[in-house]
Amino acid sequence: MTVTRELALAKVTGSRPARRRLGPAFWSGASILGIILIVAGWMSLWPPYDPFVASGPAFAPPSLEHLLGTDNLGRDTFTRLALAARTSLIISGAAALLGAVIGTFFGLVAGYVGGWVDSVIMRVVDAILALPAILVALVVGVVIGNGPWPLILALGLVFAPGFARVMRAPVIALRERDFVLAATLSGVRPTRVIIEHLLPNVLTPLFVQFASVASQVVLIEAALSYLGQGVQAPEPSAGRMISEFTRFMQMQPLLIILPSLVIILLSAAWNLLADGMQDYLAPRREPAFSLGRRAQRRGGEPTPDRTTTSTQHTRTEKRPS
Amino acid sequence: MTRYILQRVLSSLFVLFVLSILVFSMVRIIPGDPLAAFADPANPDPAKLVALRTELGLDQPWITQYFVWLLGVVQGDFGRAITVPGEVSDLIATRLPLSLTLAVMATLFGTALGIPAGVLAATRWRRAPDNVVRGMSFVLLATPPFVLGTVLILVNSLTLRLPLVGYSGAAGDPLRAIGVLILPALLIGIVLAAIIARYTRGTLLDTLGQDFVRTARAKGASPRRLVGRHALRNALIPVMTVIGIELAALVGGTVVIEAVFSLPGMGSLLLTGIRSSDYPIIQATVLLIGVVYVVINFVVDLLYPLIDPRVRVHTR
Secondary structure, eight states: OHHHHHHHHHHHHTSOOOOOOOOHHHHHHHHHHHHHHHHHHHHHHSOSSOTTSOOSOTTOOOOSSSTTOBOTTOOBHHHHHHHHHHHHHHHHHHHHHHHHHHHHHHHHHHHHHOHHHHHHHHHHHHHHHTSOHHHHHHHHHHHHOSSHHHHHHHHHHHHHHHHHHHHHHHHHHHHTSHHHHHHHHTTOOHHHIIIIIIGGGGHHHHHHHHHHHHHHHHHHHHHHHHTTSSSOTTSOOHHHHHHHHGGGTTTOTHHHHHHHHHHHHHHHHHHHHHHHHHHHHSOOOOOSOOSSSOOOOOTTOOOOOOOSOTTOOOOOOOOOO | OHHHHHHHHHHHHHHHHHHHHHHHHHHHTOOSOGGGGTSOSSSOOHHHHHHHHHHHTTTSOHHHHHHHHHHHHHTTOOOBOSSSSSBHHHHHHHHHHHHHHHHHHHHHHHHHHHHHHHHHHHHTTTSHHHHHHHHHHHHHHTSOHHHHHHHHHHHHHHTTOOOOSOOTTOTTOHHHHHHHHHHHHHHHHHHHHHHHHHHHHHHHHHHHTSHHHHHHHHTTOOHHHIIIIIIHHHHHHHHHHHHHHHHHHHHHHTHHHHHHTTOOSHHHHHHHHHHTTOHHHHHHHHHHHHHHHHHHHHHHHHHHHHHOHHHHHHHO
């Protein structure tokens, strides 16, 4: 819809519409994730030190041999942090993917079918969203056990309702559009309408929600591991490192600070990705005025008109605390 | 209006019903016999186990157990804790006030910090204050409160050495209790403020871009009056929903910060229950947290038509 409108405007004004691009936020997020992925992948394929065995003196400060020092058992911190980042990245990506698949399915069905199916699905979604994510993850984790795979399953289930809610809203609007009606009237099966006509039109909010959820999963995984209910020893995890090394914080503060930075960096990178895509999806209209000195316009660039409605706040926040 | 309220009540009740079924069945699937804590696991006395099972109602079919449990819950009776002496309702009575206080304090801090920051950022769009607020809220959004807390304790241990951790001696002394809670509440509040500031900035920018603001400005309303009188009132309505949701989520969502500061709240009670697979404790805490959430959301729903006349018109 946005494309046709921009093209129509362009014909009237005689100028070509500025092509919308993904901004710097998206690309910086993507490159942080890429770098973490490469470093972590390298370190898990060719680790310089065994992450589970002592390779130097305990509490060694950073040196050429041990770039980030060693922990209380003399294990290399850099190797262990890289592995922790890898685990966290995999869990966040996989859990968000699982949530996206389950949630999108129910969201599309609820939005397209409507009626009592919609009501039932959305009430159940409300009920699950009524519980703090970390609580559900804790309880589900107890039911199916600890470790990376149960965590992915638990967090995927926790975040599926959010996806369902985000997917349902645009589908309800799309359902009434002519191309969907035309497809339905010409006898296209409902499953095909959903997959071929509806799904491609809701992919952007889906990706925004995906990245946003992944960033929240990073935080929840860290919190669960901190509580001893997430990734289990001796597998390295940033959250558990913080709880384990609290006792040694005065001997080697780096052991607290480094894992904290890893958590913040990972979560921030996913958030950047989400923000970048959100801007792409719904560029903001310039406010009517700005207080104080005159705001500087960016060199002659036409201000992007908002082409989408303000209901497109696509992200549902569900935070750990 | 009556219809609107009735609709909200029914919808809330249904959510509560689904919630109770979820909570009840979730807990039944947990592996591990809760009776193992009572009897010697290596050499259990079968007669004693059967007696215990009958006493706790664990030999009944699940549906019977559900209704017996629900009947008790409605009357405020959550049963007896299995692994800890005493009634679950007593345990909760000592812990819920702390969690509620912590959540309310954190929300107050978050609102007091977040809304002004958001307004500042929106009214100075794309200039220094906006960038500072956006940058800070961005970093804070990616920082779990327990990391902030641990780093704070670390810095404190290296410098001032103030007594920050622990709740001992504060019970029964409300002033002292609030003093102990200030720091954890501030930590949660700061992260909350980041969310609220982002949201306020977003909705205020949307409002400031609307035509009525342009018109009012053209007719000579001062920017300050415009923001305070016209735009902010419109922009804060969705922000209020977010604050309500966050407050509700905080009542149980403070598990980790309670662990960092060793506070005896609902979160730590739940954690105790989970570690010893104590059914009644898990059920009661999770259900109660869900109920608080539903009630707060219900209240926010009722506040809507009071604040925004448009909702009143639409629901008639």
